[in-house]
Amino acid sequence: MLPKRYLLRSLLFTAILLLAASCCNHQTQTGKPGNEFSFVFMTDIHVQPEKNAEAGFRKAIQKVNELNPDFVITGGDQVMDVLGVSHGRADTLYNIYTEMAKELNMPVYNTLGNHEVFGWYERSGVRPTHREYGKRMFQKRIGPRYQRIDRHGWIFFILDSVEKDGQGGYQGRIDEEQMAWLQDQLADIDPSTPITISTHIPLLTAGAMIYYGTTAAAPSSWVVTNAKEVTELFKDHNLRLVLQGHLHIYETIHILGIQYITAGAVSGSWWTGPYYGTEEGFLLVKVNGDDFTWEYVDYGWDAF
Numbered sequence: 001m002l003p004k005r006y007l008l009r010s011l012l013f014t015a016i017l018l019l020a021a022s023c024c025n026h027q028t029q030t031g032k033p034g035n036e037f038s039f040v041f042m043t044d045i046h047v048q049p050e051k052n053a054e055a056g057f058r059k060a061i062q063k064v065n066e067l068n069p070d071f072v073i074t075g076g077d078q079v080m081d082v083l084g085v086s087h088g089r090a091d092t093l094y095n096i097y098t099e100m101a102k103e104l105n106m107p108v109y110n111t112l113g114n115h116e117v118f119g120w121y122e123r124s125g126v127r128p129t130h131r132e133y134g135k136r137m138f139q140k141r142i143g144p145r146y147q148r149i150d151r152h153g154w155i156f157f158i159l160d161s162v163e164k165d166g167q168g169g170y171q172g173r174i175d176e177e178q179m180a181w182l183q184d185q186l187a188d189i190d191p192s193t194p195i196t197i198s199t200h201i202p203l204l205t206a207g208a209m210i211y212y213g214t215t216a217a218a219p220s221s222w223v224v225t226n227a228k229e230v231t232e233l234f235k236d237h238n239l240r241l242v243l244q245g246h247l248h249i250y251e252t253i254h255i256l257g258i259q260y261i262t263a264g265a266v267s268g269s270w271w272t273g274p275y276y277g278t279e280e281g282f283l284l285v286k287v288n289g290d291d292f293t294w295e296y297v298d299y300g301w302d303a304f
Contacts (some may be wrong), residue, residue, distance in 0.1 A: 035152035035289060040064050041198070042282035043075025043245030044265035046115070047097050051271035053080070056301045057100055060266050060282065063299035065105045067284060071151065072104055073158065075245030075263060076113025076200025080270075082137065083114065083170075084121030087130070094141050112138050112145045113200040113245065114162045114170050114221075122168060135160070146178050148185055154194045154287065157182065161201040161224050172201035172224040179226075182233050194290050195239045202244035203227040204253055204260045210276075222247065231258070241292065243283070248275040250296050264296060273303045 042064070047057050064072060078097045082090035101108055118137040119126030126133055135145050145160040163173040174182075189195075197203070201224050208218040224230065231239070241259050248265040261283060268280035279298040286293050 035154065035287065037152045038067075038069040038284065038286045039151075040067065040069045040072045040282055040284055041075055041243045041261075041263050042072060042266050043111075043200070043243075043263050044077045044113070044248055044267055045074070045097070046077055046080045046265070046267040046270055047100065048080035048093060048271075049096065052304050053267065053271045054096065054100065056271060056280065056303075057266065058103070059301050060280075060299045061100065061103050063297065064282070065103075067297070069106060069284065071107040071109065073156065073198050073243065074108065074110045075198060075243060076111045076161075077115040077245065078110065078113065078142070079115060081115045082118040082124075084119075084123045086124065087118075087126065087132070090118050090132075090137060094137065098141055109147070109149055109156070109158055109198075110142050111158050111198045111200050111245070112142075112160045112162060116142070117162055117170070120164065120168075120170065135162075146181070152287065153289075154196060155189060156196045156198065157185070158198045161199045165220065169221065171220040172222065173226055174199075174224060174230050179229070179233070182230075186233060186237055189237060191237050193238055194241075195234065195237060196241040196243065197239065198243045199224065200245045202246060202260070202262055203230060203242050204255070205244070205247060205251060205262055206253065207247050207249060207251065207262070210249075238290075240290070241285075248278065250278045250281075259292075261294065266299075268301070268303070271303060 045057055047053050079093035116138045117135055119133050139145055147158050149156040159174055159178060161172050161174060162170050163175055165171040203224050205223055208216045239258055244262040247262055249262055250264040251262040253260040263283040264278045264281050266280060266282055269275035280301045281296050281298045284295050284297050
């Protein structure tokens, strides 16, 4: 038989282990079960010092924090525009966004938009040799231009859909580097795993039909020109959701088992009011297992 003092120590140690296990179990039980989670997709913020944009963005942030999703994905065009401005102006816009984004109480994953690309327009006066020319400014100050995020049993591919068009502007396209990267990534993913794509320029939209007429083709700056090739990469996988920005309209298309959502704009009509009837807002997505629902959240901003 153990001496009394060793027996007491053994009982005390056992009690501590049981208490620790109880605490751990309690934390698991009070957390969100399995892969039930929510996230916000907020796109086309176009933050700037003018037009009360900072106050508007802050109100959107407050609403997101109130909803308390697990994370946020931005859909591109976080800043007003750095394509055709000086480095000083671009620096100001990026600083406003990066500082304000810190007010969000959850992780933020950013998608690159055309207006984050610095100096591509000749009127900017910026040389390609500049240390932050093009997408280097985004990569240096915000993050990678494309990435994979694994959350709660889902995989999120955040893509760079902006490419030079050879005429001094830009077009929608997923470049060859990303296409090869996607192929490598998908080779190791279980075909049943649900997947979401975030892209600034849409893979699929009926916007041109609304703006220009039923038989109108979408301009190359409005849609990813190799979207068919992109979606074909996923033909043997469980691509469920494609989140899109750029057009400032709220649009949903469900086809071939994929839900495409063009998610309006936090800035509405660039902070001058609603755009084509779409109020300033963002998307709240709730996921439960392989299923998801969404709603467009009007966060209550009124342009001054």
